[in-house]
Amino acid sequence: MKLVSFVWCLILISCSGQSFEKINGVSFVGSREEVTQAHVDPLLKIHANYAAVMPFGFMPDPNSPELTFNTDRQWYGETRRGAKQYIDLLHKNGVQVMLKPQIWIWQGAFTGDMIMPSNEDWSTLEKSYEDFILMYAKLAEETKCSVYCIGTELDEFVKHRPEFWNNLIEKVRQVYHGKLTYAANWDEYGRTPFWDQLDFVGVNAYFPLCEKQNPTVETLTAGWQPWKVKLKQFSKDMSKPILFTEFGYRSMDYTGKKPWLVDRNKENVNLKAQADATQVIFDEFWSEDWFAGGFVWKWFIHHDRAGGYADNRFTPQNKPAESVIREHYAQVKKSKL
Template identity: 30%
Template sequence: MTRRRTAAALAAVLLTVSGCTSVGPGRGHGGGTPGPRPDDSTSTSTMRGITLPSWNRTDYDSPAADGYLRDIRATGARWVTFTPTWYQNRPTDPAMHTTEETASDGSLRRIVDRAHALGLKVMIKPHVDLPGDADRAEIGPRDRTAWFAAYRRFITHYADLAADTRTEQFAVGTELAGVSGDLAAWTKVISAVRDHYDGPLTYAANYDEYERIPFWKELDLIGIDAYWPLSTKPTDDTERLRRAWEPIGKRLAAYAQRQNRRILFTEAGYVSQRGATTAPYAWTISNRTGDAEQAAAYRALLDSFEGKRWWAGVCWWMWDDWPDSGETPARLAYSPHGKPAEKVLRDRWAT
């Protein structure tokens, strides 16, 4: 999910990726075999997760952070995802860099520790974004060799941090459709990550990208940001939404079988706006609240996929915005907090 942001905020560059060094010693992968697989007898556990993104260097050190983690835990969630984000000024740039909107390494380490102290497991899912409303799928560097070299430095930086903090799962990329078709380059990226981090790996492909990814067999899980439109008009009819998932689910089950990998919804979410199910990927659909539609969408997704052996779970996008940082009013935002969608999670997960 791409966050709307201002160009001015992105102008403050703190560090270029070419100057970034690892934060800890490498961790050898030891040549282990990726797993688990759809047909494994141990493949029945699913992620019950919620994403807590950051939009500022100090968000994860916010006084609100502990409350957010406790509230996430209270829904019955057992996982939380953190999203440190670097930026490119232009899609064609050869490297990415930090800004004041990049969570500091120290704050990321501390919030991982606090999540673990509450009994939550952690996935770190680093993002690379563009200014304003630009879609990261538009990233298409002129010099791909330079970009992938920079990307390897960026992603192994966080792989080291994940290893040092005993993070349970790691994503090697998110929605980079403009470069995700390069098998050789991504094989090198994944190999480099495995030299630094021993845990399970995924890649978060957008819902219209995942079938074009050539490197799933280098990873442990297929990751999909599951923003499929489910309706052509606003609806809070759970059964109608469940029926809309049926052909998608059949296609995903067959794909998981062909790839011999389970599928994790690395993101899924709906704004609490009327019409959310028509464009789940959109931050702004209307100025009318749609709490019932959001809750119905949560219920339909869980009805459709919970219990499927090929399905590895979901990490909902997203929990609350940080104080004073929300660009979308809380009553209209993706957060389920304090809305009927939170009750759906509590009813399903807090048992």
């Protein structure tokens, strides 16, 4: 069994083309302003070696082909110019970058439900999305980003237009020469058809774990087991490492029930549940050879006023979960995939 495991590890390394540091990343949220050294220092203090930089395109509704991006009306950090400034300063500090352009639909509608009403509209969206992704692929090449993510949670788009995605990946490969991934939702990755053309199986890891108000470490660990078995087998089947393109938990009661919730609900703040769930995901995955690492969702540049003990949302900043991340990232920073 040890020999089989060793051979499998060699296959994964061979497929990635090089030996990788385990990715200890954060999702570095774009802001209205330029990022400064004071904004990067807190990221360094938790020993993050990667950050996801996330410029945005915007759509008015899930059935509209109108994708607007890189305009003067957007926040600075969500534009090409802002993304480049963020990347340059992160690189200056030795932090590698996954560039991850994303779509935001008005009022936070789920991008995975995006369906166009006609072939004409699909073609319009495809042209606009290709321009969006290729523009940032060129930026990823220009700035030597280590990883480029070609899309995030676009299940229906992928399902309805598979040939477009095959062609898009080919075009991206012509302008960007680093590692590629796609950020599939937790219930989407198993049917995403183009993993063989990418370097990582990207998963936004909001798997439901349990329905407990105050989940214990034991309950959360048990909840991960069926998902972990499937992820491990999928990695083996694809001969690709799994990358958690997003992972994290809200600091609230029932944090393991529907980890994908982004609403402004008034569930009680539960800092221990967030910290425990974060510890469990590290314990379960970071030592696995088939697992590349991941990006905490999410990290704001203004650390001094982010999160805090009264906040029930995702960021671990200024909460016990931040200490969990710091301790773990310090331990495994030099671990190799």
